[in-house]
Amino acid sequence: MQLITSASAGNGPPNRGHRVQIGSRLPVELQLIIVKLAARGSRKRCLRLMKVSSNFFHWVMPVFYxxxxxxxxxxxxxxxxxxxxxxxxxxxxxxxxxxxxxxxxxxxxxxxxxxxxxxxxxxxxxxxxxxxxxxxxxxxxxxxxxxxxxxxxxxxxxxxxxxxxxxxxxxxxxxxxxxxxxxxxxxxxxxxxxxxxxxxxxxxxxxxxxxxxxxxxxxxxxxxxxxxxxxxxxxxxxxxxxxxxxxxxxxxxxxxxxxxxxxxxxxxxxxxxxxxxxxxxxxxxxxxxxxxxxxxxxxxxxxxxxxxxxxxxxxxxxxxxxx
The missing domain is CATH 3.80.10 (Leucine-rich repeat, LRR (right-handed beta-alpha superhelix))
Known part of the structure; x- marks a missing residue:
């Protein structure tokens, strides 16, 4: 599994924007730790990312709430x-x-x-x-x-x-x-x-x-x-x-x-x-x-x-x- 973010703006589907792979060489466990730390560190920033990245949304939801x-x-x-x-x-x-x-x-x-x-x-x-x-x-x-x-x-x-x-x-x-x-x-x-x-x-x-x-x-x-x-x-x-x-x-x-x-x-x-x-x-x-x-x-x-x-x-x- 890879952590994907989208550079698209607005409320459109994340897959329509420019797809950027973050930490693609990192082990899945390490990527998950990074996401958890991000979710606990800055909630507003995470909310913005969750709106434009479906992958990030599904990763963070269990931790964020x-x-x-x-x-x-x-x-x-x-x-x-x-x-x-x-x-x-x-x-x-x-x-x-x-x-x-x-x-x-x-x-x-x-x-x-x-x-x-x-x-x-x-x-x-x-x-x-x-x-x-x-x-x-x-x-x-x-x-x-x-x-x-x-x-x-x-x-x-x-x-x-x-x-x-x-x-x-x-x-x-x-x-x-x-x-x-x-x-x-x-x-x-x-x-x-x-x-x-x-x-x-x-x-x-x-x-x-x-x-x-x-x-x-x-x-x-x-x-x-x-x-x-x-x-x-x-x-x-x-x-x-x-x-x-x-x-x-x-x-x-x-x-x-x-x-x-x-x-x-x-x-x-x-x-x-x-x-x-x-x-x-x-x-x-x-x-x-x-x-x-x-x-x-x-x-x-x-x-x-x-x-x-x-x-x-x-x-x-x-x-x-x-x-």
Whole structure:
């Protein structure tokens, strides 16, 4: 197989233009690596090439749409005009971020098209306005079944107490969720217990907070006692990178002594994450793809706190013996 580009302009078929063979002597595997790097490096440039080169289009499509963000709905008319063509690309999506207010018709068609999705991130602002825009039977908060079955779900800027306040059922996209991350706005975490009862499959839970948050999480001990099914509970504090870079250019696991929350339960891990911004939503891509693996960082932190705990226990025994 050879990577072919076309020098033709406009919307005409690529094979009518001047055909240029790129890297014809390179092994197919190496050509594929080059295409993948191009797709991840400059999306706008790739879109232009995809319009004029059928070969490049077919090579890049599986890579180009693995990670996708919807920030606004500007193609709603395509649902009625060419819905199958427009939504076909989403069958390749593995990591999706819906960062806009829900649209009942488009959301259902979109989520039904995401057959291969692994992680789904949603901005929770629409749930805060549930009394104005009921979402029980429409949009992505619908309880109607979708083909979209992610195991990892992230809800940014969410008020989980709304589920209990309005007597909501679990959204359909959470039925297969095992790893759940929440940017829970209220300080009291007990309202999350209601959501976990709706989604008993969740075994890994994370909370996102800006490092500058004034009010600490409340009732963490009671929350842990009520949710014995959780294998790990990670509190992620997002810190804005300043002039002093961290040891790791992307993130850093803190090595401070046990945090007051970690003393409450051995499953609790508190980690600091240094990013360009302390807004967790701006790290959506790293979070959904796993390049920022909060679960691995949490496990590393648990191992470290276990060492601290063992040292503290040894010191206590030594002091008791001396007495």
């Amino acid at each position: 693995q990670t996708y963000r919807i920030s606004r709905y500007v193609h709603l008319f395509l649902i009625s005009i060419e819905s199958e063509t427009h939504l076909d690309r989403f069958k390749r999506v593995r990591h999706l971020f819906i960062n806009t207010f829900f649209d009942s018709k488009y959301d259902r068609a979109l989520l039904n098209a995401c057959h291969a999705i692994e992680s789904l991130a949603i901005h929770g602002s629409s749930l805060r306005n549930f009394n104005l825009h009921p979402a029980r039977s429409s949009g992505y908060w619908s309880i109607e079944r979708f083909n979209c079955k992610p195991s990892y779900v992230i809800l940014f800027e969410i008020d989980c107490d709304r589920f209990q306040h309005y007597g909501l059922s679990a959204p359909a996209f959470m039925t297969h969720c095992t790893h759940l991350a929440l940017e829970h706005r209220p300080a009291d975490v007990m309202s999350v217990s209601y959501l976990l009862r709706l989604v008993p499959t969740v075994t890994h839970l994370a909370f996102f907070y800006p490092y500058t948050r004034i009010l600490p999480p409340l009732h963490v001990k009671e929350f842990c006692e009520e949710n014995e099914q959780l294998a790990i509970l990670v509190f992620c504090r997002f810190i804005e990178k300043r002039s002093i870079p961290p040891v790791d250019p992307m993130w850093r696991t803190t090595r401070f002594a046990r945090h007051e929350l970690e003393v409450l339960d051995p499953r609790v891990a508190v980690i600091d994450i240094r990013r360009r911004s302390r807004a967790a939503t701006l790290s959506w891509k790293a979070l959904t793809t796993g390049s920022l693996d909060i679960w691995r960082l949490g496990r590393e932190r648990l191992e470290l706190t276990k060492e601290f705990r063992d040292v503290e226990d040894a010191m206590s025994e030594y002091i008791s013996f001396e007495r």
